[in-house]
Amino acid sequence: MTTPRIDRVLKEGEIGSTLEVRGWVRTRRDSKQGFSFIELNDGSCMGNLQIVVDADVPGYEDTIKDVTTGASVAIEGELKESPGKGQRVELQATSLRVLGTADPETFPLQKKRHSFEFLREIAHLRPRSNTFGAVTRVRNVISRSIHNFFQSRDFVYINTPIITTSDCEGAGEMFQVTTLNVDRIAEIQTKIDYAQDFFGKKASLTVSGQLEAEIYATSVGPCYTFGPTFRAENSNTTRHLAEFWMVEPEMPFYELPDDMDLAEAFIKTIIKDVLETCPEDMEFFNKRIDNTVLESLQNVLDNEFIRLPYTDAIELLEKCDKKFEYPHEWGRDLQSEHERYLTEEHFKQPVILYDYPRTIKPFYMYCNDDGKTVRAMDVLVPRVGEIIGGSQREDRLSMLETRMAECNLDPEEYWWYLDLRRYGSVPHAGFGLGLERMVQFVTGMTNIRDVIPFPRTPKNAEF
RNA sequence: UCCCCGAUAGCUCAAUUGGUAGAGCGAGCGGCUGUUAACCGCUAGGUCGUAGGUUCGAGUCCUACUCGGGGAGCCA
Numbered sequence: 001m002t003t004p005r006i007d008r009v010l011k012e013g014e015i016g017s018t019l020e021v022r023g024w025v026r027t028r029r030d031s032k033q034g035f036s037f038i039e040l041n042d043g044s045c046m047g048n049l050q051i052v053v054d055a056d057v058p059g060y061e062d063t064i065k066d067v068t069t070g071a072s073v074a075i076e077g078e079l080k081e082s083p084g085k086g087q088r089v090e091l092q093a094t095s096l097r098v099l100g101t102a103d104p105e106t107f108p109l110q111k112k113r114h115s116f117e118f119l120r121e122i123a124h125l126r127p128r129s130n131t132f133g134a135v136t137r138v139r140n141v142i143s144r145s146i147h148n149f150f151q152s153r154d155f156v157y158i159n160t161p162i163i164t165t166s167d168c169e170g171a172g173e174m175f176q177v178t179t180l181n182v183d184r185i186a187e188i189q190t191k192i193d194y195a196q197d198f199f200g201k202k203a204s205l206t207v208s209g210q211l212e213a214e215i216y217a218t219s220v221g222p223c224y225t226f227g228p229t230f231r232a233e234n235s236n237t238t239r240h241l242a243e244f245w246m247v248e249p250e251m252p253f254y255e256l257p258d259d260m261d262l263a264e265a266f267i268k269t270i271i272k273d274v275l276e277t278c279p280e281d282m283e284f285f286n287k288r289i290d291n292t293v294l295e296s297l298q299n300v301l302d303n304e305f306i307r308l309p310y311t312d313a314i315e316l317l318e319k320c321d322k323k324f325e326y327p328h329e330w331g332r333d334l335q336s337e338h339e340r341y342l343t344e345e346h347f348k349q350p351v352i353l354y355d356y357p358r359t360i361k362p363f364y365m366y367c368n369d370d371g372k373t374v375r376a377m378d379v380l381v382p383r384v385g386e387i388i389g390g391s392q393r394e395d396r397l398s399m400l401e402t403r404m405a406e407c408n409l410d411p412e413e414y415w416w417y418l419d420l421r422r423y424g425s426v427p428h429a430g431f432g433l434g435l436e437r438m439v440q441f442v443t444g445m446t447n448i449r450d451v452i453p454f455p456r457t458p459k460n461a462e463f
Numbered sequence: 464u465c466c467c468c469g470a471u472a473g474c475u476c477a478a479u480u481g482g483u484a485g486a487g488c489g490a491g492c493g494g495c496u497g498u499u500a501a502c503c504g505c506u507a508g509g510u511c512g513u514a515g516g517u518u519c520g521a522g523u524c525c526u527a528c529u530c531g532g533g534g535a536g537c538c539a
Contacts, residue, residue, distance in 0.1 A: 029498050110489050434539030
């Protein structure tokens with residue numbers, strides 16, 4: 001007897017074959033004297049397998065009452081063509097075992113639709129729902145697609161540290177890591193002596209693996225990091241997490257246009273892979289979450305990303321008729337409403353903005369000859385906004401030192417980073433893609449807390 | 464962190480000018496049915512987010528706090 005997952009049974013299960021399925025009951029409809037229908041889901045796909053249990057199945061009377069929504073069961077039977085509508089096959093049960101009951105009085109998941117806010121409070125059960133099952137499967141395919149994309153291009157997967165002591169980069173507020181007894185210190189000292197701490201100095205959770213990735217890009221060649229990233233920013237939005245997953249490729253001998261080419265190919269490949277691998281889940285998102293998702297993803301695949309210098313974008317915003325709440329002027333960063341206008345209304349497709357004012361960007365970006373801009377690029381997509389941020393890195397030692405001085409950074413803290421420019425420096429570039437934002441973009445889910453299994457946000461680290 | 468909105472049954476929501484709490488779904492029981500978010504009947508289920516205040520009387524008005532939603536900033 002085989003024990004296939006339900007996605008296989010639904011797709012290619014042979015009529016007449018006998019098999020056992022295991023999973024969790026979604027619903028049961030029955031007739032006291034007749035028989036019962038069970039909708040079984042095992043997480044392998046969106047669809048449920050319909051199981052018909054006749055009253056003559058051994059132990060039917062005693063067992064069937066425990067087959068309630070949420071219960072886990074193992075059922076043997078013969079696969080038959082289904083006379084009913086809505087499914088190709090159904091399993092005619094010959095034996096029925098309840099592995100674990102789920103008290104219907106207290107089991108929180110109903111057959112009915114729940115709000116995402118409620119489901120977030122039961123993060124341990126929400127992956128058993130249609131939406132979160134689908135999100136989980138799509139997220140997995142995106143992760144696989146990310147590795148495939150880079151591996152097929154001979155990029156090296158590297159692991160940059162989670163704990164860092166470089167108090168740097170300005171990418172955001174950092175979570176501190178310490179083994180010091182801070183409760184005790186608060187009682188007896190006014191100042192903390194980090195020499196006594198685990199690493200002998202102040203340590204934090206990483207906000208980016210970029211600087212370390214540059215080390216490997218300039219030694220083993222094109223590489224990428226893919227791991228958790230932490231920002232202690234007090235951001236309360238639908239697109240920020242305190243702990244999220246980021247992909248950061250770094251390529252030697254790449255200049256900004258090469259970086260943009262790679263980013264565009266990257267996003268398109270992920271979308272293509274998801275559409276090919278998860279058609280049912282994507283159909284679900286399009287039907288139940290956002291009915292523009294499939295259309296907009298196809299639109300991304302069919303068109304070249306718009307590439308627009310920051311300066312031209314400002315000009316375009318000045319000329320357009322749209323009234324904005326916030327001003328836009330050269331030298332200021334674009335507001336969300338400006339970015340959204342460009343990608344959602346004006347171009348209606350992804351836009352890569354580049355050559356930003358150097359005053360609003362970090363120290364490591366390559367300075368253009370105009371003295372005013374740096375080779376930075378942001379990829380903006382409809383619905384989500386900024387999904388990728390990247391740049392060509394400053395590879396000239398003296399210019400990097402100038403920029404660090406401008407940004408009030410201590411060169412001694414970055415001695416190893418400067419060494420990369422001192423010894424065999426090469427042009428290089430890279431970018432960062434937030435995994436969760438990509439999942440949002442692909443699925444149409446509007447809140448980032450619903451595309452990661454266990455969201456970490458200000459005041460929220462349950463589970 | 465800032466602005467706006469919200470918190471009432473297990474879930475989603477309603478409750479008039481301040482007058483003492485209601486529906487649908489879910490659940491239990493019964494009925495019916497090759498059913499498909501099944502259908503019909505009955506039943507149970509609430510310290511109205513927390514703490515204060517105003518009032519004869521507060522779900523309703525005021526204050527603070529907590530949590531949630533939308534928007535903004537920061538960014539991925």
